[in-house]
Amino acid sequence: MALPHIMERSAVTEARPDRSPAGSAPVISATDLDLTFRTNDGPVHALKGVNLAIGKGEFVSFIGPSGCGKTTFLRCVAGLEHPTGGTLTVNGMSPDEARRARAYGYVFQAAGLYPWRTIGGNIRLPLEIMGFPKAEQAERTRRVLELVDLAGFEKKYPWQLSGGMQQRASIARALAFDADILLMDEPFGALDEIVRDRLNEELLRLWDRTGKTIGFVTHSIPEAVYLSTKIVVMSPRPGRITDVIDSPLPRERPLDIRDSRAFIEIAHRVREGLRAGMVDD
Numbered sequence: 001m002a003l004p005h006i007m008e009r010s011a012v013t014e015a016r017p018d019r020s021p022a023g024s025a026p027v028i029s030a031t032d033l034d035l036t037f038r039t040n041d042g043p044v045h046a047l048k049g050v051n052l053a054i055g056k057g058e059f060v061s062f063i064g065p066s067g068c069g070k071t072t073f074l075r076c077v078a079g080l081e082h083p084t085g086g087t088l089t090v091n092g093m094s095p096d097e098a099r100r101a102r103a104y105g106y107v108f109q110a111a112g113l114y115p116w117r118t119i120g121g122n123i124r125l126p127l128e129i130m131g132f133p134k135a136e137q138a139e140r141t142r143r144v145l146e147l148v149d150l151a152g153f154e155k156k157y158p159w160q161l162s163g164g165m166q167q168r169a170s171i172a173r174a175l176a177f178d179a180d181i182l183l184m185d186e187p188f189g190a191l192d193e194i195v196r197d198r199l200n201e202e203l204l205r206l207w208d209r210t211g212k213t214i215g216f217v218t219h220s221i222p223e224a225v226y227l228s229t230k231i232v233v234m235s236p237r238p239g240r241i242t243d244v245i246d247s248p249l250p251r252e253r254p255l256d257i258r259d260s261r262a263f264i265e266i267a268h269r270v271r272e273g274l275r276a277g278m279v280d281d
């Protein structure tokens with residue numbers, strides 16, 4: 001979609017922030033993070049010794065086999081799960097404090113829109129809960145719908161939109177209260193490849209324009225390499241980080257960058273990291 005001209009007019013985090021915060025504190029910082037779930041079938045060691053620092057404005061993808069703890073890590077950042085060891089800070093606060101301070105927006109794999117509410121009604125819901133005045137709710141809703149190229153769809157119901165459009169609406173909802181951090185758990189996993197390619201391009205433009213810090217879970221190596229400034233490769237049982245790859249790719253990324261040597265080399269390293277994690281088990 002042609003977002004740039006739309007986003008010129010958007011006031012949602014208008015300024016592109018400095019992305020080279022040498023020496024500045026990380027937005028998300030995990031040290032020796034551990035999480036063991038207590039279940040009826042015994043303990044499940046979901047995360048083990050996770051160390052990671054995510055800087056302001058980074059786009060960080062988490063990739064690894066099913067059950068390696070990607071979602072669990074994201075949920076820890078969001079304060080929805082509580083680590084059983086180590087430390088985790090978000091904007092210098094505990095995840096619980098950060099959640100209360102509305103530090104992040106969260107996008108799930110399924111769009112999760114309420115079918116009885118219009119698209120606008122879905123986007124307004126968190127703003128209503130947060131007590132924004134009605135006029136501001138309307139203004140913010142209009143802005144984020146433009147940002148994800150859904151202007152004109154405010155009065156439609158979710159079932160009147162395609163899967164890709166529903167997922168864009170769910171991104172708009174997460175953007176509506178303008179948090180600095182966007183946590184995305186396989187948001188495009190259920191979409192076909194063509195739609196996914198388009199949404200990947202759109203997401204990169206949106207990120208570039210807004211300067212949000214993004215944590216993104218995916219199973220797709222090309223998606224991780226295409227989107228990220230940093231790729232975190234994880235291994236299962238218990239979930240550990242096996243490699244952290246800082247991408248040398250330029251910020252401007254047309255889709256055909258996927259044919260470039262640099263892209264293929266990073267994808268190869270991710271694949272090797274995934275393989276090594278499986279062998280180590």
Ligand SMILES: Nc1ncnc2c1ncn2[C@@H]1O[C@H](COP(=O)(O)OP(=O)(O)OP(=O)(O)O)[C@@H](O)[C@H]1O
Binds near residue numbers: 037065070073
């Ligand atoms: N609430 C919970 N209670 C008990 N075990 C859990 C809970 N949530 C996750 N787990 C377990 O923790 C491990 C990590 O799960 P998680 O969902 O984080 O993995 P994932 O890498 O996101 O997997 P997928 O790619 O399939 O979504 C799995 O073994 C899972 O079964």
